[in-house]
Amino acid sequence: MPVVVLEDVHKRYGQLEVIKGVSLTVEQGQVVALIGRSGSGKSTLLRCINGLEPFQGGKITVAGHVVDQNPKRLRELRKEVGIVFQSYNLFPHLTVGQNIMLAPRLAKGVKAAENRVAAEEVLRHVGLSDKFDAYPDNLSGGQQQRVAIARSLAMQPKVMLFDEVTSALDPELTGEVLLVMERLAKEGMTMVLVTHEMSFARNVADVVVFMHQGLIWETGPARQVLESPQTPELRAFVKAEVA
Amino acid sequence: MIEHFGAQEMLYLISTVRWTLLLTLIAFAFGSVGGAVLALLRLSRHPLIRGVAYGVIELVQSVPVLMVLFLSYFGLSAAGIDLPPLPAASLALGVWAAAYLADIWRSAIEAVPYQQWEAASSLALTTPQQYVHIVLPQAIRIAIPPTIGFLVQLVKNTSIVSVVGMVELMRAGQLINNVTFEPFAVFGMVGLIYFVICFPLSYAGRKLEVVFHAGRRS
Numbered sequence: 001m002p003v004v005v006l007e008d009v010h011k012r013y014g015q016l017e018v019i020k021g022v023s024l025t026v027e028q029g030q031v032v033a034l035i036g037r038s039g040s041g042k043s044t045l046l047r048c049i050n051g052l053e054p055f056q057g058g059k060i061t062v063a064g065h066v067v068d069q070n071p072k073r074l075r076e077l078r079k080e081v082g083i084v085f086q087s088y089n090l091f092p093h094l095t096v097g098q099n100i101m102l103a104p105r106l107a108k109g110v111k112a113a114e115n116r117v118a119a120e121e122v123l124r125h126v127g128l129s130d131k132f133d134a135y136p137d138n139l140s141g142g143q144q145q146r147v148a149i150a151r152s153l154a155m156q157p158k159v160m161l162f163d164e165v166t167s168a169l170d171p172e173l174t175g176e177v178l179l180v181m182e183r184l185a186k187e188g189m190t191m192v193l194v195t196h197e198m199s200f201a202r203n204v205a206d207v208v209v210f211m212h213q214g215l216i217w218e219t220g221p222a223r224q225v226l227e228s229p230q231t232p233e234l235r236a237f238v239k240a241e242v243a
Numbered sequence: 244m245i246e247h248f249g250a251q252e253m254l255y256l257i258s259t260v261r262w263t264l265l266l267t268l269i270a271f272a273f274g275s276v277g278g279a280v281l282a283l284l285r286l287s288r289h290p291l292i293r294g295v296a297y298g299v300i301e302l303v304q305s306v307p308v309l310m311v312l313f314l315s316y317f318g319l320s321a322a323g324i325d326l327p328p329l330p331a332a333s334l335a336l337g338v339w340a341a342a343y344l345a346d347i348w349r350s351a352i353e354a355v356p357y358q359q360w361e362a363a364s365s366l367a368l369t370t371p372q373q374y375v376h377i378v379l380p381q382a383i384r385i386a387i388p389p390t391i392g393f394l395v396q397l398v399k400n401t402s403i404v405s406v407v408g409m410v411e412l413m414r415a416g417q418l419i420n421n422v423t424f425e426p427f428a429v430f431g432m433v434g435l436i437y438f439v440i441c442f443p444l445s446y447a448g449r450k451l452e453v454v455f456h457a458g459r460r461s
Contacts, residue, residue: 050365071370078367089362093380102376103366155366 001028003063003159003190004049010057011044011214018044019055020214026159026207029188033201033222036211037237042194045211046161049192050081063158079107082152083161086168088144090136090151096123097132100151108155122150126180142173146180153184160184162193178204198241202226210234248423253432259415260436262329266401266411269333271394274340281345286352296345303342309403311335316407332404336397343393351386352378384455391448395441412436 004026011019019041026032034042047053049060051067051074060067065077091099100119104110110118123129126146136144145165152160162181166174178200185191185204195201201208201222208225210218210233218225218234229235246252284296303311312335319326326334355378363373402413410418416433420426 052361052365074364075367075369078365081365083365085358085362087358089358091359091362091377093384103368106372106376107367151366 003028005061008058011055018214031185031191031205032207033205034194034209040211041214042211046194080158082157084148084165086164088148095133096147100154122153126150141169142176145177159190164194246422248425248428252419256415259412262411263401267398270336270340273337274344277341278344282348285349300342300345308339328407328409347389351382354385355381387451
C-alpha cells in the first residue's frame with residue numbers, strides 16, 4: 001500500500017523551476033533515499049511532502065491526505081508525517097522531555113501520564129533515557145539529533161522525512177544517528193531521506209532516487225542504482241561521492 | 244524671597260515622585276498592551292494589516308513626544324474632548340511607548356530563528372500555539388534588555404508632562420530652584436532621585452535575563 005504518492009510535481013520560485021515534474025511512490029515500510037548534487041531539488045522535494053514548501057503543479061498525497069496549503073488540512077497531514085532537519089531545531093527553552101511531549105499534548109490531546117510514558121519510551125529507543133531533564137544546549141550534536149528523531153516519533157507518524165540529518169555532524173556523531181535510523185528502518189518505518197551518506201543509502205535504503213536538474217534522473221533498487229549507474233551524470237556523482 | 248533648600252523642600256520633592264512613578268506605570272501598562280497588539284499586527288500575514296501597523300508605528304516615532312502630548316491635551320480639547328492633565332499625559336506617553344515597544348518586540352520575535360517556526364508547524368501546532376509555546380518564550384528573553392532600557396527612558400521622559408501643568412519630579416525641582424536658587428543642590432537631588440528609580444530597574448533587568456537563561460549556555 002503506498003504511503004506517499006507524488007504525481008507530476010512542479011515547483012517554481014518565480015520564473016525559476018526547481019522541480020520539473022516528479023512522480024514517485026513510496027510503499028509502506030519502504031526506505032527511499034534521495035541523492036543528488038546541491039541544487040538538484042532533493043531537499044525541496046522532501047519539504048513539499050509535508051507542506052513546508054508550497055508547489056505549483058501536480059499532486060502529493062500522504063496517508064490519504066492531499067497536500068495543499070490549507071492550515072487545517074496541513075495540521076492533519078503533519079500529525080502523520082514526521083520530519084527531522086539538518087540543524088535539529090530542538091526548542092532550546094524546553095527540556096528534552098518537554099520537547100518530546102509538547103506536540104502530542106497540544107496537537108493530539110494526549111493525557112499527561114500517558115504522554116510521559118510514551119516520551120520515555122521513544123527516548124529509550126534513541127538511547128537517551130538519562131537525558132529526559134537535560135536542556136538541548138547541554139547535549140552533543142548527535143544527541144540533539146537523536147532527540148529530534150524521538151520528538152518526531154512521539155507523534156507516531158506513518159512516514160518519517162529526514163533532511164540531510166547528519167550533514168552538520170562530525171563522522172563520530174554521524175554514526176550514532178545513522179544507527180538509530182537503521183534500527184527504525186528495520187522496524188518497518190516508512191522513510192524518505194535526503195542524504196550524502198552513500199554507504200547508508202546502499203545498505204539501508206530499498207530504493208535510491210538520483211535527482212538532477214529538478215528531475216528524477218535515475219531510480220531503482222539501491223544497490224543496482226549505486227553500483228551500475230546508467231547515466232553519465234549519476235556515474236560522475238557516484239564517483240565524486242565515493243572519492 | 245529666597246528660601247533655603249531644606250527638609251521641607253526635600254519632602255515636597257519626594258512627594259512629587261509619585262506622579263513620575265504613576266505616569267510611568269500607566270504609560271508602560273498602556274504601551275505594553277498597545278505595543279503587543281501593534282507588534283502582532285506588524286507581523287500579520289495580510290499586507291494591509293501589516294501596512295497600517297507599520298504606518299502607525301512610524302508616524303508616532305517620527306514626531307516629538309511633546310507633540311503627541313500637545314495633541315492629546317490641547318488637540319482633543321479643541322475637538323471637544325476635555326481631558327484633565329493626568330489622563331491626557333498618560334494617553335500621550337502610552338501611545339508613544341506603544342510605538343517603541345511594538346518595534347522592540349517585533350524585532351525580538353523576528354530574532355527567533357525561522358527554523359523554530361518550521362519545527363513547530365511540522366509538529367502540527369497551530370499558529371497561536373507556535374507563538375505561545377515556542378516563539379514568545381524565546382522572544383521574551385531577547386526582548387528583556389531593550390525593554391528595560393526603554394522603561395528607563397520612559398521614567399525620565401515623564402518630565403515633559405510639566406508643559407500641561409502637572410508637577411512631577413522635574414517640574415518640582417524647577418519650582419524649588421525658583422525660590423531657593425540653589426541649582427546644584429536642587430537638581431543634584433533631582434538627578435539622584437531619578438538614579439534611585441532607574442538603577443534598580445536596570446539591575447532587575449539583568450537579574451531577569453539570568454532567570455530566563457536557565458539551563459542555557461548560549
